[in-house]
Amino acid sequence: MSTTAGIRIAVHPVKSRVPAAERARRLENPGFGQIFSEHMVSLRWNAKEGWHDAQLTAYAPISLDPGTSFLHYAQGVFEGLKAFRQVDGSIAIFRPEAHAARFRRSARRLALPELPEDVFVEALELLVRHDHEWVPSGPEQSFYLRPFMFATDIGLGVHAGTEVTCLFIASPSGSYFTHGVKPVSVWLSTEYTRAAPGGTGDAKFGGNYAGSLIAQAQAQREGCDTVVWLDAAEHAWVEEMGGMNLAFVFGSGDRARVVTPALTGTLLPGITRDSLLRLAVDLGYGAEERRVSVEEWRKGNADGTVTEAFACGTAAVITPVGEVKSSSGGWTIGGGKPGPVAMRLRKALVDIQRGAAPDPYGWRHPVALS
Ligand SMILES: *Cc1c(COP(=O)(O)O)cnc(C)c1O
DSSP states (O other): OOETTTTEEEEEOOSOOOOOOHHHHHHHTTTTTOOOOEEEEEEEETTTTTEEEEEEOOOOOOOOOOOOOOHHOOOEEOEEEEEEOOSSSSSEEESHHEEEEEHHHHHHHTTTTOOOHHHHHHHHHHHHHGGGGGGGSSSEEEEEEEEEEEEBBBBBSSSOOEEEEEEEEEEEOSSSSTTOOEEEEEEEESSSOOOOSSSSSSSOHHHHTTTTTTHHHHHHHOOEEEEEEEEEESSSSSEEETTTTEEEEOOOOOGGGEEEOOOOOOSOOOHHHHHHHHHHTTTEEEEOOOOEEEEHHHHHHTSSEEEEEEETTTTEEEEEEEHHHHHEEEEEEEGSSSSSSHHHHHHHHHHTTTSSSTTOOEEEEEEOOO
């Protein structure tokens, strides 16, 4: 039994564990988000009892009435963060408090109850502790944690859920890139938008992803790996790339500045974005949040003022952009090779995540294993 904020998480571990040889086989080539560990944490909420029925149990299918409101009206939110095997063999979760705070903000936007931050962190700690043998140790490998919450009221009336389920699951994951960091090609989408002012673009809400898939398919038809989202009103300002934030490097060497689109309310406030802004300053670069237009990007690339572009997010850390295409032409960046500033930032972040560098901001949350 684990107690926090008056909420007790009951612990019911599985009786027979996956044998070590079978676990090793599954961990051999885990891919991303393909396999899951042996436990999950679940909590329920209703207006009368608040959060209750918190428990750690075996990872298992859940059964839902076909009339469950989430299946029809998508009232749900999620998070994505990672635990890393440290160079000394211990395990630390990266910035769980920041993810807990964003989970609350997303829930508020979707009219869902806010899970107290210490309960969020405690649930993750329990899961990591019980499934620590599933935390891989290879370079670029991690234990991806996926908290999510959804309305479970039964009925087809549209209203904010009065019954809610929150689950925490975990997926041992390998490198996002199987052949090292490779720059991607992007399609500037003017036909579709991801988010509009007043909408849900700054919440981690599955509907944002569902609505983006058709644009992703279009990008692929245009010969690109993924889509770059522009603002909904003018299609002039760069916002995000796929499910990641974007950043640009102006200038080079010690004069380089990292510039990332400002959080206007239609961008997801990424925790990787936030971390890299701080590390950029620590590495001696400038760091700016402001609006960046497609025109500024195109011209800056042509005259050499914009030297690099990269996307950033928990899953892939940093993904350089090597080529841009749009209905009005395109351009290549840095000869299609990863830029030096992006790669330096990537190493600085990964070293902190893995315990290979000091942690000046307290981003690592160690998990005691007994
Ligand atoms: C999750 C997400 C990001 C990246 O956020 P991180 O906290 O860095 O993982 C960026 N954009 C979108 C749309 C996202 O859903």
